[in-house]
Amino acid sequence: MxxxxxxxxxxxxxxxxxxxxxxxxxxxxxxxxxxxxxxxxxxxxxxxxxxxxxxxxxxxxxxxxxxxxxxxxxxxxxxxxxxxxxxxxxxxxxxxxxxxxxxxxxxxxxxxxxxxxxxxxxxxxxxxxxxxxxxxxxxxxxxxxxxxxxxxxxxxxxxxxxxxxxxxxxxxxxxxxxxxxxxxxxxxxxxxxxxxxxxxxxxxxxxxxxxxxxxxxxxxxxxxxxxxxxxxxxxxxxxxxxxxxxxxxxxxxxxxxxxxxxxxxxxxxxxxxxxxxxxxxxxxxxxxxxxxxxxxxxxxxxxxxxxxxxxxxxxxxxxxxxxxxxKKQMIKYKGTTLYPPAMNNILNDFNEVDSYIIEISHNEIGTDEILIKIAAKATSEKLLQNIKDHFRAKLRVAPKIEFHDKKEIQKLQFPKMSRKPILVIDKRV
CATH class of the missing domain: 3.40.50.12780 (ANL, N-terminal domain)
Structure with a gap:
């Protein structure tokens, strides 16, 4: 056909x-x-x-x-x-x-x-x-x-x-x-x-x-x-x-x-x-x-x-x-241009990561900041370091990463009226 x-x-x-x-x-x-x-x-x-x-x-x-x-x-x-x-x-x-x-x-x-x-x-x-x-x-x-x-x-x-x-x-x-x-x-x-x-x-x-x-x-x-x-x-x-x-x-x-x-x-x-x-x-x-x-x-x-x-x-x-x-989600972070899908690929590498949300914001001097909130099967300093190392190896920069409760992440991913999961929250607007 x-x-x-x-x-x-x-x-x-x-x-x-x-x-x-x-x-x-x-x-x-x-x-x-x-x-x-x-x-x-x-x-x-x-x-x-x-x-x-x-x-x-x-x-x-x-x-x-x-x-x-x-x-x-x-x-x-x-x-x-x-x-x-x-x-x-x-x-x-x-x-x-x-x-x-x-x-x-x-x-x-x-x-x-x-x-x-x-x-x-x-x-x-x-x-x-x-x-x-x-x-x-x-x-x-x-x-x-x-x-x-x-x-x-x-x-x-x-x-x-x-x-x-x-x-x-x-x-x-x-x-x-x-x-x-x-x-x-x-x-x-x-x-x-x-x-x-x-x-x-x-x-x-x-x-x-x-x-x-x-x-x-x-x-x-x-x-x-x-x-x-x-x-x-x-x-x-x-x-x-x-x-x-x-x-x-x-x-x-x-x-x-x-x-x-x-x-x-x-x-x-x-x-x-x-x-x-x-x-x-x-x-x-x-x-x-x-x-x-x-x-x-x-x-x-x-x-x-x-x-x-x-x-x-x-x-x-x-x-x-x-x-x-x-295009609107392009991030300039520590001299590197990033898009969220590149970060998704890295986070998906880790079986320990249950779910996550990427938050983009401006800091007090107006440059881009990235905070990744992660719900993991078991939290540890070693896992956090592994994820950051993975980011540096693949993207040359490591964003700020925090562990959060799975229910909190799911609430962010599925706001009222949503028809599909939200993985990026852009607070720069």
């Missing part, structure tokens, strides 16, 4: 996207109060934008603008809206997205081809371990995508290892849809209750919310821990509510594949210009085929690099490497 456009040549994909870009600009010029104002204030004739290179003539759209003028992005009358979702609000107030019937169909198509990319077919059964309620787009997208693919789905929702295992043993799903760190909790439950992990029928997991790989696509600490106990394939998927689109790994597991029929991708530097090939920059997207709230040159805040060589799976599309970090 590889769409023909994803097997086309690079030039054919570019020409196809430029045709879709012209359609998007005409649609926004007619229906979007926000983008009509942008075009007018910047004297932009949308008919003069014909190539992907021409995009740099248009200002980018930021999360702040999307929050401030949320209603002005709506391109259809309220009567056409079928579903409302909101962003998780990790870095600011949640933003509302209104979806039409066509948008839900597009979402289903996106997820169906994404699952197929990871090797899932209609003979498979998938167990959904994320919420489908609480205005969460991902859970809804997974459900619609599995349905469109013609596969089976078990909607268990987030958490509760006992219920997850009851469903796995009863319905024999071949794939799980889960946050990777939750797979460790499933492994722990299985070991405590004499469940044979590798005889459970699970072939793989489609993973959301946490990176699985290093920048060279080798398994990171979290993935290594999972695979050391459970012989399943792990597939990384990256998406956001604003994109209405996912980047999912194929069976080669060399980055998330771009669906050119659904989204235009730019990777930009600080001045909103394209970065050199292979360099890290901010992922900036323009959505194609979205009816309710399409976006043009929207800066996602995620720092990534692109891989453009053809993949042996047969797709010629761009692939995104693992997210290096959120």
């Amino acid at each position: 590889i769409p023909k456009i994803e097997q086309a040549s690079t030039l054919e994909i570019k020409a196809f996207q430029e045709g879709k870009l012209v359609e998007l600009l005409a649609y926004l010029n007619e229906n979007s109060a926000y983008y009509k104002t942008v075009f007018s204030e910047n004297n932009i004739d949308v008919h003069s934008i014909k190539t992907l290179e021409d995009l740099t003539k248009i200002p980018t759209t930021t999360k702040d603008q999307l929050q401030q003028y949320n209603d002005d992005f709506l391109c259809v009358p309220k009567s056409k809206i079928i579903d409302y979702v909101t962003t998780s609000g990790t870095l600011g107030d949640p933003v509302t997205f209104a979806l039409t019937d066509n948008d839900l169909e597009r979402l289903a198509y996106n997820e169906a081809i994404s699952f197929a990319c990871a090797g899932v077919n209609k003979e498979d059964v998938l167990q959904l371990m994320t919420t489908i309620d609480r205005r969460f787009m991902a859970g809804l997208a997974y459900f619609l995508g599995v349905r469109k693919l013609g596969a089976g789905i078990i909607r268990v929702g987030a958490g509760i290892p006992e219920l997850q295992w009851d469903s796995i043993l009863k319905f024999k799903p071949s794939y799980l849809i889960a946050v990777p760190s939750f797979l460790l909790k499933l492994i722990e439950h299985a070991e405590q209750h004499d469940i044979d992990l590798n005889n459970s029928g699970v072939k793989g997991a489609i993973c959301i919310g946490e990176p699985l790989r290093e920048q060279d696509f080798s398994l990171n600490s979290l993935s290594q821990k999972i695979k050391a106990k459970w012989n399943i394939e792990l597939y990384s998927t990256y998406a956001s509510t604003e994109m209405n689109t996912a980047f999912t790994e194929c069976e080669q597991q060399q980055g998330g594949h771009h669906h050119p029929e659904l989204i235009i991708v730019e990777i930009l530097d600080e001045k909103d210009n394209p970065v050199a090939p292979g360099e890290v920059g901010e992922l900036t997207i323009s959505t194609l085929g979205v009816e309710g709230m399409p976006l043009l040159r929207f800066k996602t805040g995620d720092m990534v690099s692109a891989h453009k060589e053809a993949c042996s799976c047969g797709r010629n599309t761009l692939r995104l490497g693992p997210v290096v970090g959120r």
Whole structure:
């Protein structure tokens, strides 16, 4: 189930996207109060934008603008809206997205081809371990995508290892849809209750919310821990509510594949210009085929690099490497530039660490400080020193680390209304 456009040549994909870009600009010029104002204030004739290179003539759209003028992005009358979702609000107030019937169909198509990319077919059964309620787009997208693919789905929702295992043993799903760190909790439950992990029928997991790989696509600490106990394939998927689109790994597991029929991708530097090939920059997207709230040159805040060589799976599309970090969460610490995912990888190396939260703040002279609060199976000065040594070896600096009660950490990780665990609290704003 590889769409023909994803097997086309690079030039054919570019020409196809430029045709879709012209359609998007005409649609926004007619229906979007926000983008009509942008075009007018910047004297932009949308008919003069014909190539992907021409995009740099248009200002980018930021999360702040999307929050401030949320209603002005709506391109259809309220009567056409079928579903409302909101962003998780990790870095600011949640933003509302209104979806039409066509948008839900597009979402289903996106997820169906994404699952197929990871090797899932209609003979498979998938167990959904994320919420489908609480205005969460991902859970809804997974459900619609599995349905469109013609596969089976078990909607268990987030958490509760006992219920997850009851469903796995009863319905024999071949794939799980889960946050990777939750797979460790499933492994722990299985070991405590004499469940044979590798005889459970699970072939793989489609993973959301946490990176699985290093920048060279080798398994990171979290993935290594999972695979050391459970012989399943792990597939990384990256998406956001604003994109209405996912980047999912194929069976080669060399980055998330771009669906050119659904989204235009730019990777930009600080001045909103394209970065050199292979360099890290901010992922900036323009959505194609979205009816309710399409976006043009929207800066996602995620720092990534692109891989453009053809993949042996047969797709010629761009692939995104693992997210290096959120641009707003970049930390300048003792002369070193850090992003939280690099710290996650180090902390995940330690089996003694149960859970943690990373707090970023400014000190009295205005420079960045890092405090890592850890809940451990057994606290000791030796463990603390080992963790700090590990930080110095990998990142050249060691942040302040404190032991805390597990319940206190969990309270910080799961505040009221949260739909996924929070690992970073940024107090610098």
